[in-house]
Amino acid sequence: MIRSIAIDGPAGAGKSTIAKKIAKQKGFIYVDTGAMYRAMGLYYMNKGVSPEDTEKIEGLINDIDVSISYENGEQVVSLNGENVNSKIRTPEVGSMASEVSTNGAVRKKMVSLQQQLAKTRSVVMDGRDIGTVVLPDAMVKIFLTASVDIRTKRRFDELKEKGIECDFEKLKKEIEDRDYRDIHRDNSPLKKADDAVEVDTSELNVDEVVKKILDIAESKGL
Ligand code: DC
Numbered sequence: 001m002i003r004s005i006a007i008d009g010p011a012g013a014g015k016s017t018i019a020k021k022i023a024k025q026k027g028f029i030y031v032d033t034g035a036m037y038r039a040m041g042l043y044y045m046n047k048g049v050s051p052e053d054t055e056k057i058e059g060l061i062n063d064i065d066v067s068i069s070y071e072n073g074e075q076v077v078s079l080n081g082e083n084v085n086s087k088i089r090t091p092e093v094g095s096m097a098s099e100v101s102t103n104g105a106v107r108k109k110m111v112s113l114q115q116q117l118a119k120t121r122s123v124v125m126d127g128r129d130i131g132t133v134v135l136p137d138a139m140v141k142i143f144l145t146a147s148v149d150i151r152t153k154r155r156f157d158e159l160k161e162k163g164i165e166c167d168f169e170k171l172k173k174e175i176e177d178r179d180y181r182d183i184h185r186d187n188s189p190l191k192k193a194d195d196a197v198e199v200d201t202s203e204l205n206v207d208e209v210v211k212k213i214l215d216i217a218e219s220k221g222l
Contacts, residue, residue, distance in 0.1 A: 003028070003122045003222055004137075005213075006130035009144035010179050010190060011094070012151030014201045014209060015126040018144065021210045023124040024073075026217075031068065031117055032075055033127035033134070034097065036110050038088035039066045039079045041097035051099035058105045066110070068117060091159070091166060091174050098178045101128075102185040111188075128182055131193035140217045141196035144209075150202050151175055 005028070007019050016032055023030035043064050049056045069076045076083050087093070100106050107129075114134045118125060125134065131141035146154075152172040159166055182190040192198060197216050201209050 002119070003139055004118050004135050005124045005140040005142070005217060005222070006135045006138035006193075006196070007124065007126040007142045007144060007213075008128055008130050008132070008190065008192070008196065009126075009142075010151065010182065011175050012155045013144040013146045014154065014206070015144055017206055018201075018209050018213065019124045019126040021206070022213055022217075025210070025214060026122070026124065026222075028122040028124050029070065029117075030075060031114065031123050031125040032077075033110065033114055033125060033130065035075065035077045035085075035088060036066050036068070036113065037097040037101045037106075038093050039077050039084050040064060040106055040110070041093050041095075041100050042084055042088055043079055044100055045093065045096050051096060054103060057100060057103050061105050061109060064109075066113065068113075089159075089162065090164060091155075091171060095174060095178060098181050102181065102187060104187050107187050128190040129188035131196045132191060133188045136193075139222050140213075140220050141193050142213055142216065143192040143196040143198045145198060145200050146202040148172065148176060148179070 005022060007015050009015050020030050044057060047060065065080050067078045069078065077085055077088065111134050114125065117123060118135055131138060152168065152175050155175065156168055156171055199209060199212055
């Protein structure tokens with residue numbers, strides 16, 4: 001039987017770290033939907049398209065092929081056949097992804113790809129609209145949160161580890177702007193599904209969050 005776990009929440013709440021571990025424990029595949037929007041963002045950025053230029057964004061949409069594959073258990077995101085994993089993690093690409101993801105045509109394309117993936121394999125999928133739009137029938141829905149300062153600190157450390165230097169206050173502002181856009185957009189805004197369980201990760205370490213979610217999954221028969 002194909003099963004799914006949906007994990008939604010704002011930037012830096014710990015979604016991908018946690019989702020990866022849950023997927024490993026359960027033997028499911030991990031689908032990072034943010035990476036797919038980032039690949040779209042990267043395409044438009046490289047083409048010099050302004051995020052306000054709806055006509056251009058929609059006009060180019062059929063030229064973009066985003067696909068997901070797995071290498072040694074790691075998700076590989078390809079943009080028109082090129083592995084873009086190493087190019088999509090910068091704050092600039094994150095902001096562009098947040099901007100172009102407000103476009104209905106972009107979302108339609110990504111949601112259909114994500115639903116297709118979840119039809120073939122059991123998944124742990126993370127994003128902003130997984131429990132509400134992409135997988136409304138997911139057996140387990142989690143809404144991960146943490147304070148903005150903690151989320152900024154986590155992103156800051158993550159980027160530093162990758163050798164990407166940035167200014168803490170600038171990063172915090174970028175995260176706040178992204179939160180605002182993700183929450184207030186008309187198309188599938190970031191929001192907790194009615195049947196999702198909220199988990200605040202501010203005071204918990206990774207293992208504690210994983211355990212909490214595995215317990216929730218078990219209580220739901222998964
Ligand atoms: O999770 P992330 O930071 O990699 O996501 C980048 C942006 O993509 C995020 O700011 C909003 C958008 N996104 C979305 O709109 N829906 C999703 N399911 C996942 C991400």
